[in-house]
Structure formats: structure tokens, C-alpha cells
Amino acid sequence: VAQSLGTRAVIAIRVNPDVSAGGHAKISTGKADNKFGVSFSEAERLYAQAANNAGLKPVGVTCHIGSQITELAPMAEAFAKMRGLVERLRAEGLGVERLDLGGGLGVPYFNQPTPPTPDDYARMIARTMGGLDVAYSFEPGRMICANAGVLLARVLHIHERPEGRKFAVLDAGMNDLIRPAMYDAYHDIRPVKPRAGEPVVYDVVGPICETGDTFTRDRALPPLEAGDVVAFMSAGAYGAVMSSEYNSRLLVPEVLVKGGDWAIVRPRPTYEDMLAREAPAPWL
Numbered sequence: 001v002a003q004s005l006g007t008r009a010v011i012a013i014r015v016n017p018d019v020s021a022g023g024h025a026k027i028s029t030g031k032a033d034n035k036f037g038v039s040f041s042e043a044e045r046l047y048a049q050a051a052n053n054a055g056l057k058p059v060g061v062t063c064h065i066g067s068q069i070t071e072l073a074p075m076a077e078a079f080a081k082m083r084g085l086v087e088r089l090r091a092e093g094l095g096v097e098r099l100d101l102g103g104g105l106g107v108p109y110f111n112q113p114t115p116p117t118p119d120d121y122a123r124m125i126a127r128t129m130g131g132l133d134v135a136y137s138f139e140p141g142r143m144i145c146a147n148a149g150v151l152l153a154r155v156l157h158i159h160e161r162p163e164g165r166k167f168a169v170l171d172a173g174m175n176d177l178i179r180p181a182m183y184d185a186y187h188d189i190r191p192v193k194p195r196a197g198e199p200v201v202y203d204v205v206g207p208i209c210e211t212g213d214t215f216t217r218d219r220a221l222p223p224l225e226a227g228d229v230v231a232f233m234s235a236g237a238y239g240a241v242m243s244s245e246y247n248s249r250l251l252v253p254e255v256l257v258k259g260g261d262w263a264i265v266r267p268r269p270t271y272e273d274m275l276a277r278e279a280p281a282p283w284l
Contacts, residue, residue: 002055011050012060012098015043015085017078019065037063040085044092051094059095060134061085064102067142070115072124075104079128086134096134101125103139107146109234110188118143142237149236151177151252152192155228156207166202168224173206174213175246177232177239181212188233189215194222204230208247240266245274 002009016037038046043061050056065078079101086096106115116124118140125136153172160166179185189204199220206213215232224230243251254266 008057010057012062013043014062017081019074019078060098062100067104068106069104070106070113099134100137103141105143146234146237151232151235157226168202168204173208175244175249178242180215190231192229197223
């Protein structure tokens with residue numbers, strides 16, 4: 001296509017540095033058995049091949065080894081390998097202008113080790129990459145937006161079993177916030193107006209007919225009653241974007257807040273809106 005337009009498409013090649021990192025197996029992307037990227041030997045071959053193609057212009061290499069990384073050592077290992085790749089490509093006479101180091105620096109979630117700060121991250125990169133004349137790209141992702149959003153849910157009822165287990169059943173479900181079901185992710189849960197009294201241990205669940213529709217088990221919270229509103233903290237990353245209409249549940253409205261101002265930026269759809277997207281087949 002580029003050649004037909006009389007131009008060269010600017011490209012970068014993603015490399016798999018074979019470094020294990022990430023807060024969960026499903027968000028680790030930098031090991032050799034993950035689907036992402038090509039090996040170093042493949043990258044060198046493909047880079048040279050692209051440089052000799054009239055329609056391609058390779059300008060850089062990129063990597064991303066995982067998400068929710070709470071220590072710098074695996075990143076430093078991967079970045080050192082990427083530096084070596086850049087130096088080998090240049091030694092072969094190939095130009096490398098850009099190096100994308102991906103993202104993955106952990107969010108300070110409430111129950112996990114405090115991750116390194118962006119300043120710590122920058123100092124590590126300066127040590128690892130010092131003197132390498134290249135333009136860097138970074139993909140901070142969840143570190144920016146995770147703690148900027150909450151999911152509000154209302155308690156539908158408290159279901160108590162004879163043996164004493166208490167379920168706090170919410171109007172929010174796994175379709176609204178799938179991370180606990182998919183990644184065993186922890187979200188701090190805070191009543192908007194906490195009730196007085198000793199903490200009570202709850203399993204906090206949604207209303208969907210799936211055992212996986214469970215946000216947390218054995219969580220000590222202030223006493224809850226039907227009608228109370230709770231906030232799931234750190235829901236600004238992989239909340240709305242991974243939500244669905246599973247079980248014919250309407251997507252929640254999204255509200256943007258700044259100081260004392262707020263606006264609905266995505267209204268809740270109606271059932272008519274949802275069903276209108278399902279056109280009947282012409283033979284029915």
C-alpha cells in the first residue's frame with residue numbers, strides 16, 4: 001500500500017524480551033510463552049528486512065512486559081536487553097531513532113505493596129539507558145487513570161446464611177467491573193455514608209447468576225443495609241472499557257467530576273436502545 005502511494009510506512013517492531021513481570025498471569029506480557037512480540041533474533045532479521053523494503057521505514061523498537069509491576073528490577077532487566085538490541089542494530093548500520101519502553105508501572109492500590117514512584121522509574125531508566133541517543137516513548141496507562149475513577153453501587157439486600165455468612169448483594173455486577181472476577185483484583189470498598197458500629201465481615205457480590213459475580217470474600221466493612229451506597233475505589237482503569245451488557249444488564253451511566261462540578265458524559269441506555277441493536281434476521 002505504501003509503495004502504491006509513493007511513500008514509506010514508518011514502523012517499529014515489538015520485541016518480547018522474555019522477562020517475567022506483572023501483578024497476575026493474565027497481565028504478564030513479556031515472557032517467551034506470551035503471545036506478544038518477536039524474539040531478539042527475529043527482531044534483528046525483520047528490522048534489516050524492513051529497511052531494505054521500498055515501502056517500509058523502520059525507525060524503532062518497542063516492548064511492554066506487563067501491568068501492575070511493583071518493582072523495578074524486571075523492567076531494568078528488559079530495558080537493558082532493549083538497549084543491547086538498539087546497539088546491535090546500529091552496529092549493523094541500521095538507524096534506530098525511537099525506543100518505546102511500554103508501561104506497566106503499578107498503581108498504588110490499597111492492599112498491595114507501594115509501587116515505585118515515577119521519579120524512581122525515571123532514575124532507573126537514566127541509569128540503564130544513559131548515553132543512548134534515542135527518542136523514548138512511554139505508555140503509563142492505568143497509573144494515570146486507575147485512581148481517578150470510582151464505581152458507585154447500591155446495596156440491594158443483605159443475605160445471611162444460617163451458619164453466619166453474610167452476603168452484601170449490590171446492584172453492580174461483574175459486567176460493570178470484571179477485574180475481580182477475571183484477575184482476582186482487589187478494590188477498596190467504601191460506604192459513601194458509613195454507619196456507626198463494629199465492622200461486619202461480608203462477601204460482596206453482584207446480582208448475576210454466576211458464582212464468579214463476586215467482588216470480594218470475607219471483607220470487613222462498616223455495617224451495611226439495603227439502600228446504602230458504596231464506592232469501589234481505583235475503578236478508573238479497565239472499568240468502563242471492559243464493561244458489557246452481559247445478562248441483558250444496561251451499561252451504567254458515566255459521570256465526570258471536577259471539584260464541585262459534574263456532568264453525565266455517557267447516559268445510561270434504555271432497554272429499547274439495547275434491543276434495537278439486535279436486528280432480526282430477514283427470514284424471521
